[in-house]
Amino acid sequence: MGTDHDRLDADHADRDAEPASGAGGGTRTAFRTCPLCEAGCGLEITVKGQQVVRIRGDQHDVFSKGFLCPKGSTLKQLHDDPDRLRMPMVKRDGVHVEVEWDEAWHLIADRLPAIVHDHGREAVAVYLGNPSAHNLSAMLYNRSLLTALGTRRRFSASTVDQMPRQVAAGYVFGTPVTVPVPDLDHTDHLVVIGANPYASNGSLCTAPDFPGRIEAMRARGGTLVVVDPRRSRTAEEADLWLPIRPGTDALFLAAIVTTLAEDGRIDPGAHVAAHLSGLDEVVAALAPFTADAVAQATGLDASDIRRVARGLADAESGSVYGRIGTCTTEFGTTTSWLIDVVNIVTGNLDRRGGAMFALPVAGGASTRGKPGKGKGFSIGRGNTQVRKLPEVMGEYPASAMAEEITDAGDDRIRALITVAGNPVLSTPNSVQLDSALDDLDFMVSVDIYLNETTRHADVILPPPSQLQRDHYDVLLLQFAVRNVANYSEAVLDRADGQPDEWEILAKLGLIAAGLGPDADPALADDAGIRSLVDHSVADPGSPVHGRDADEIVRALGDEPGPARMLDFMLQTGPYGAAFGARPDGASLALLRANPHGVDFGALQPRLPEILRTPSGTIELAHPVLIADLERLRDAMPGFEAQPLVLVGRRHLRSNNSWMHNIEVLVKGKPRCTLQVHPDDASRLGLHDGGVARVTSRVGTLDAAVEVTDAVRPGVVSLPHGWGHDRPGTRMRVATERAGVNSNVLADHEALDPLSGNSVLNGIPVEVCAV
Ligand SMILES: Nc1nc2c(c(=O)[nH]1)N[C@H]1C(S)=C(S)[C@@H](COP(=O)(O)OP(=O)(O)OC[C@H]3O[C@@H](n4cnc5c(=O)[nH]c(N)nc54)[C@H](O)[C@@H]3O)O[C@H]1N2
Numbered sequence: 183m184g185t186d187h188d189r190l191d192a193d194h195a196d197r198d199a200e201p202a203s204g205a206g207g208g209t210r211t212a213f214r215t216c217p218l219c220e221a222g223c224g225l226e227i228t229v230k231g232q233q234v235v236r237i238r239g240d241q242h243d244v245f246s247k248g249f250l251c252p253k254g255s256t257l258k259q260l261h262d263d264p265d266r267l268r269m270p271m272v273k274r275d276g277v278h279v280e281v282e283w284d285e286a287w288h289l290i291a292d293r294l295p296a297i298v299h300d301h302g303r304e305a306v307a308v309y310l311g312n313p314s315a316h317n318l319s320a321m322l323y324n325r326s327l328l329t330a331l332g333t334r335r336r337f338s339a340s341t342v343d344q345m346p347r348q349v350a351a352g353y354v355f356g357t358p359v360t361v362p363v364p365d366l367d368h369t370d371h372l373v374v375i376g377a378n379p380y381a382s383n384g385s386l387c388t389a390p391d392f393p394g395r396i397e398a399m400r401a402r403g404g405t406l407v408v409v410d411p412r413r414s415r416t417a418e419e420a421d422l423w424l425p426i427r428p429g430t431d432a433l434f435l436a437a438i439v440t441t442l443a444e445d446g447r448i449d450p451g452a453h454v455a456a457h458l459s460g461l462d463e464v465v466a467a468l469a470p471f472t473a474d475a476v477a478q479a480t481g482l483d484a485s486d487i488r489r490v491a492r493g494l495a496d497a498e499s500g501s502v503y504g505r506i507g508t509c510t511t512e513f514g515t516t517t518s519w520l521i522d523v524v525n526i527v528t529g530n531l532d533r534r535g536g537a538m539f540a541l542p543v544a545g546g547a548s549t550r551g552k553p554g555k556g557k558g559f560s561i562g563r564g565n566t567q568v569r570k571l572p573e574v575m576g577e578y579p580a581s582a583m584a585e586e587i588t589d590a591g592d593d594r595i596r597a598l599i600t601v602a603g604n605p606v607l608s609t610p611n612s613v614q615l616d617s618a619l620d621d622l623d624f625m626v627s628v629d630i631y632l633n634e635t636t637r638h639a640d641v642i643l644p645p646p647s648q649l650q651r652d653h654y655d656v657l658l659l660q661f662a663v664r665n666v667a668n669y670s671e672a673v674l675d676r677a678d679g680q681p682d683e684w685e686i687l688a689k690l691g692l693i694a695a696g697l698g699p700d701a702d703p704a705l706a707d708d709a710g711i712r713s714l715v716d717h718s719v720a721d722p723g724s725p726v727h728g729r730d731a732d733e734i735v736r737a738l739g740d741e742p743g744p745a746r747m748l749d750f751m752l753q754t755g756p757y758g759a760a761f762g763a764r765p766d767g768a769s770l771a772l773l774r775a776n777p778h779g780v781d782f783g784a785l786q787p788r789l790p791e792i793l794r795t796p797s798g799t800i801e802l803a804h805p806v807l808i809a810d811l812e813r814l815r816d817a818m819p820g821f822e823a824q825p826l827v828l829v830g831r832r833h834l835r836s837n838n839s840w841m842h843n844i845e846v847l848v849k850g851k852p853r854c855t856l857q858v859h860p861d862d863a864s865r866l867g868l869h870d871g872g873v874a875r876v877t878s879r880v881g882t883l884d885a886a887v888e889v890t891d892a893v894r895p896g897v898v899s900l901p902h903g904w905g906h907d908r909p910g911t912r913m914r915v916a917t918e919r920a921g922v923n924s925n926v927l928a929d930h931e932a933l934d935p936l937s938g939n940s941v942l943n944g945i946p947v948e949v950c951a952v
């Protein structure tokens with residue numbers, strides 16, 4: 183594998199590291215990856231004592247090169263926010279009061295193991311929220327918590343987000359993290375479907391300054407096509423914007439394949455064809471979905487669909503990229519699969535400028551096991567009690583959580599642990615979940631705020647702030663558009679007695695397992711490292727196979743925590759130093775010496791090594807996916823007669839449900855508005871600045887109206903993550919600009935059956951003036 187790594191120059195690294203210790207005037211400069219979204223920008227942080235003076239983009243960051251968005255610099259405000267929890271909170275007589283850590287641990291030790299003892303492990307459930315994906319402690323130690331609990335009742339934000347993308351990748355390529363990303367910096371033609379990187383900064387495509395990379399592509403003559411029912415910021419930049427009818431992207435993509443088949447232009451290229459099975463079957467199965475056949479259902483002109491197909495086929499290189507708008511619909515998995523199919527039939531998979539796979543420096547599931555073959559992917563190890571929904575990737579749909587608490591009789595969830603999640607605002611049928619949480623016998627939240635979800639918790643355990651912890655993007659660098667690695671040390675010290683987040687998670691697990699309030703997470707961590715090393719020296723695929731385990735454990739040192747674990751992952755990864763075997767390879771020491779990150783180069787082809795399917799080929803015609811085409815065909819008449827539907831949207835200055843307490847981000851015009859097309863507004867008697875009542879099958883709310891032609895007729899749009907008006911929270915700024923919670927309208931029964939993912943876009947609604 184060729185990398186740019188050889189170009190790394192130790193002197194240069196040392197020179198750059200200097201300001202970290204050398205700056206005068208009592209100030210120092212620290213470099214840190216921003217953990218707020220998937221872009222992972224490098225920040226340059228000026229600190230005086232324990233005060234942050236300034237945060238700006240790190241010009242020398244190997245990946246972000248100085249870029250940051252308005253959220254990045256608010257890590258200071260987040261750290262200083264008086265509402266951010268510094269001490270555990272315990273609910274007494276319905277009110278949360280601060281307590282010492284010891285008291286919180288004792289209370290948990292009194293309550294949680296007893297529930298497990300009396301009702302079994304399945305009586306305890308866990309919900310893991312989105313910020314865990316941006317958090318080294320949580321990425322590495324949520325597993326200790328889950329293992330110690332031993333419950334199969336695991337829920338997460340994955341099933342209100344990207345689960346369909348992962349399921350499709352699992353079937354086709356063999357692992358659910360084998361997700362191709364657009365080779366943004368080299369592509370000539372980018373088709374963005376249901377994503378708005380100008381607001382979101384990208385997702386399942388780690389690319390700091392995604393907008394700048396799009397602009398660079400256009401500057402070198404490339405083309406941007408955006409498929410979105412809204413004229414988003416990204417759509418405004420596009421050469422072609424197609425305002426598709428929500429939920430119909432699978433039909434659109436199927437018609438692209440069929441158009442190319444009719445043109446005789448199905449051509450995966452020799453490199454991919456050598457490792458591909460099922461292509462003819464897929465093309466034949468998609469034949470009924472012609473551009474003319476799907477035009478009415480998608481709300482697009484057949485000629486525009488053909489134009490996109492031919493544009494992709496004509497381009498030197500091209501890539502189709504889909505995100506939230508393609509995943510959070512009832513055909514999320516099939517849509518994600520068809521994105522892969524289009525990238526394959528246009529010859530763009532695994533080639534420069536096309537859709538490529540990262541080679542992650544640490545923790546990549548696609549770098550483990552025997553290259554080229556594996557046991558493949560399946561779902562359904564267990565199911566929920568009430569709706570019998572199948573397990574997917576070791577978890578159940580988030581939208582089943584409420585009923586598993588209230589309707590599962592003796593098998594009900596009695597205790598819940600949330601980690602970095604706010605499901606009361608972020609998951610469907612919020613009113614139902616909000617009330618179900620009151621039925622729990624016990625709830626613990628690991629969280630930094632007393633908010634809509636954690637107000638239900640008996641105990642809230644706050645981790646240190648984002649600036650008080652080490653960071654490495656273990657998960658998101660698996661989907662990066664360059665192979666980079668960047669480690670950040672904590673910028674500020676932790677307060678006395680404040681445990682790190684990994685200690686909280688590990689200790690919670692040990693206490694649940696009955697080891698008592700004084701259980702020591704460090705012992706568990708030592709045992710964990712030992713078992714990782716023992717496994718690795720016994721694994722023929724590992725770069726340390728056959729080595730002396732004691733020697734490796736010694737080399738890792740005796741400081742417990744994520745840094746040591748990460749060092750092991752870096753050293754045994756594809757670029758790893760392998761404990762001396764490759765002296766200039768990746769290790770924590772290398773990353774510490776390079777605070778702006780290390781660039782291991784542009785994406786390189788990874789077929790067939792990356793595959794983990796049983797056949798060792800790309801299994802394009804997986805029977806589960808082929809079978810779903812019948813459901814897709816049956817849905818067409820429904821789309822043609824689609825009623826008014828609701829979609830979401832994101833704003834650059836917001837972050838799901840939890841950054842609305844930062845004044846500088848929320849000031850200005852209220853953003854939680856219902857966007858309505860002028861035609862619909864006049865038909866419904868709505869006017870700009872007025873109030874509309876929106877009603878769905880499960881809920882109703884009143885929202886401020888914004889009349890705009892940026893949404894297509896028949897579609898209204900409301901952002902999610904608002905509705906900060908619940909009693910018993912402590913978020914003074916957010917409460918003043920509460921907004922409304924769009925997930926009051928999302929239907930918990932509306933799912934993509936292949937992945938269990940919620941339908942959060944294309945929700946049928948009725949709207950009237952108030
Ligand atoms: N209608 C609609 N609903 C949606 C979406 C949509 O597009 N439309 N998007 C969905 C998507 S993609 C996602 S990812 C989910 C997100 O939904 P969730 O993952 O449930 O929650 P968030 O809203 O991100 O809230 C994060 C919580 O973590 C806490 N927190 C922040 N940082 C940390 C930390 O470092 N440690 C700990 N322990 N806690 C922390 C915050 O205080 C907050 O309580 O929402 C989903 N919901």
Ligand SMILES: Nc1nc2c(c(=O)[nH]1)N[C@H]1C(S)=C(S)[C@@H](COP(=O)(O)OP(=O)(O)OC[C@H]3O[C@@H](n4cnc5c(=O)[nH]c(N)nc54)[C@H](O)[C@@H]3O)O[C@H]1N2
Binds near residue numbers: 411
């Ligand atoms: N500023 C900011 N950045 C964020 C977040 C945030 O809340 N705020 N959240 C982060 C998270 S957790 C995630 S998962 C990512 C998400 O990243 P993106 O996927 O880029 O998210 P959105 O900006 O919601 O863009 C989704 C787009 O899909 C469109 N859409 C809705 N329904 C359909 C449909 O049926 N078909 C098509 N083709 N389009 C449709 C919407 O109009 C919207 O423009 O963003 C991350 N980054």
Ligand code: SF4
Binds near residue numbers: 222223253
């Ligand atoms: S784009 Fe994301 S990672 Fe970059 S500064 Fe903004 S919030 Fe942080």
Ligand SMILES: [Mo]
Binds near residue numbers: 312339343
């Ligand atoms: Mo997400």
